[in-house]
Structure formats: structure tokens, C-alpha cells
Amino acid sequence: MIHGAGTTAGDLPDTLRVRTAGPVAVLTLARAAKRNALNDSTVLGIERFFQTLGPAVRVVVIDADGDHFCAGLDLAEMTERDTLSGVAHSQMWHRVFDVVENGTVPVIAVLKGAVVGGGLELASAAHIRVAETSTFYALPEGQRGIFVGGGASVRVPKLIGVSRMTDMMLTGRRYGAEDGAAVGLSQYVVPEGAGLETALELADKVAGVAPQTTFAVLQALPRIAEANPRDGFLMESLMAAIAQGTDDAKGRMRDFLDGRAAKVTR
Numbered sequence: 001m002i003h004g005a006g007t008t009a010g011d012l013p014d015t016l017r018v019r020t021a022g023p024v025a026v027l028t029l030a031r032a033a034k035r036n037a038l039n040d041s042t043v044l045g046i047e048r049f050f051q052t053l054g055p056a057v058r059v060v061v062i063d064a065d066g067d068h069f070c071a072g073l074d075l076a077e078m079t080e081r082d083t084l085s086g087v088a089h090s091q092m093w094h095r096v097f098d099v100v101e102n103g104t105v106p107v108i109a110v111l112k113g114a115v116v117g118g119g120l121e122l123a124s125a126a127h128i129r130v131a132e133t134s135t136f137y138a139l140p141e142g143q144r145g146i147f148v149g150g151g152a153s154v155r156v157p158k159l160i161g162v163s164r165m166t167d168m169m170l171t172g173r174r175y176g177a178e179d180g181a182a183v184g185l186s187q188y189v190v191p192e193g194a195g196l197e198t199a200l201e202l203a204d205k206v207a208g209v210a211p212q213t214t215f216a217v218l219q220a221l222p223r224i225a226e227a228n229p230r231d232g233f234l235m236e237s238l239m240a241a242i243a244q245g246t247d248d249a250k251g252r253m254r255d256f257l258d259g260r261a262a263k264v265t266r
């Protein structure tokens, strides 16, 4: 059950579960018997969850039941689609994962076991990934005679580059937790079973970030990083001025100058 947010458990399919702890909502993929494979109702449930988050929620953590984060697209639902309905299905995933990535709150994914195919597409729409040591990443689409359709060709190269994704698709290469972190698939590697606790600790920190800074990081930073430098520098200046002009920022800077705010520590 979700508290302080708009979504109720009744709005969600039974393959998803939600609980809140203060400003943090935890969305759990709850289909362990099928390794959390994403059927359409689960994907649409993820969209509904994000679209109806209440204002009290400042951070979302996505975790999963069982030993695997997500086995990707539910292959049982991959019936013969004609070309246009195949495009529409892929675009539905794009729409949903866009809401995850470009919504109002930072998203932290807790990874373990299989993070494959559409599972990696969901994980790469999150802003921070915490991988338990059992995590492995793969794009088995290459071996199934299909292509990624849930945004991987846009998001995964941003994390690891086109050449590594090409290798994953063509050779079936898998990355483990440690080598995955080394190439950029996760920012953290933690011991088995420690993923959620770590994510909640990170979420506490994220929830304490000023709204104008969160907005800048989620909305401005990705655009600036993709802009030509000339436009990027201007966008950065505008965003910096907007953020520093807020009463919140002025208060935080005054707190530091008056010795009330934490110093940066080694």
C-alpha cells in the first residue's frame, strides 16, 4: 500500500507492489516465478505508478522479488504482431520508460541476478543503479533474432558506448556486477542482499537535495550533455542562476557560512 502518494495498490497489477517510507516510495517487481518478466500489464502499471505519484514522494526505489531483477520482455506475450503493432508496442515501452527517466523524481534501481533485455532497458531508465554481486547484464535479443525495443539503443550506449552494446548484441557477451560497474552499467556494487538497504540510504540523501537542484539534474543536465557546447554553456548559466536565486539556495549557503551546514568530507 502506498501512503502519501496518489497510487493505490488497487490501481496496480499484482505483479507490482508499492510501499512508502517517508519521502521514498519503493516499487517492487513482484513476479518472481517468471523472473519478473515484463508483460504489458506490468509495464502499464509502472507508468500508472509514476504518473500518480503524490507530491510527498521525493525518490523512487525500484527493486524486485526473487533472485533476479528482471528477465526482460515477457516472451510468452510476444505473439505474431504485424509490423505496425510491433512499432506501437515498442513505442508503448518508450513512453513508459520516458516517464521513469524524465519524471519529477530521481529513481534508484536495485539490481541482482538477471538484468537482461527489457530488464536492462528498465534499469537504464533509472538514474542510479545499485548492483548486488549476483547481477549479470545481457541483451539476449541478439540471440532471439529480434532487436531491442524498449529504449536500449538510446540509453545503453550512453552508459557503455555503442561498441560495447554491439558486442553484447552480436556475441551474447554478459557483464557481471564488477565489470558492469567498471564500464558504467551501475554506479554501485554491494554485497548480496545489501542492495535495498544501500538504495534506501542513498534515497535519504537524494531526498535531502533541494528541489531546484533535483530539477536541474533531472531536466537540464541530460539536455546540456547532449547539446552543442555553445548552447550547453548557456543552458548551464541559466540553470545556475535560476537555482541560486531561490530562497532555498540562499538559505543553504547562509547555513554553510554560519557554520550550520556540513562541510565536504574526504
Ligand code: 1HE
Residues within 6 Å of the ligand: 033, 034, 035, 037, 038, 068, 070, 071, 072, 073, 074, 075, 076, 090, 093, 114, 116, 117, 118, 119, 140, 141, 144, 147, 148, 149, 150
Ligand atoms: C520467462 C522469461 C521471459 C523467464 N518471458 N517467461 N529475455 C530473455 O531472453 C531471458 C529469458 N530468461 C532467461 O534466460 C532465464 O529465465 C533467466 C536467466 C532470467 C533465469 O533463469 P532461471 O533458471 O532462474 O529461471 P527459468 O527456469 O529459466 O525461468 C523460470 C520461469 O520464468 C519459467 O517459466 P515456467 O512456467 O517454466 O516456470 C520461464 O519460462 C519464465 N521466464 N524469463 C517469459 N523473459 C521491448 S523489447 C525487449 C526485448 C527483450 O527483453 S528480449 C529478452 C527476453
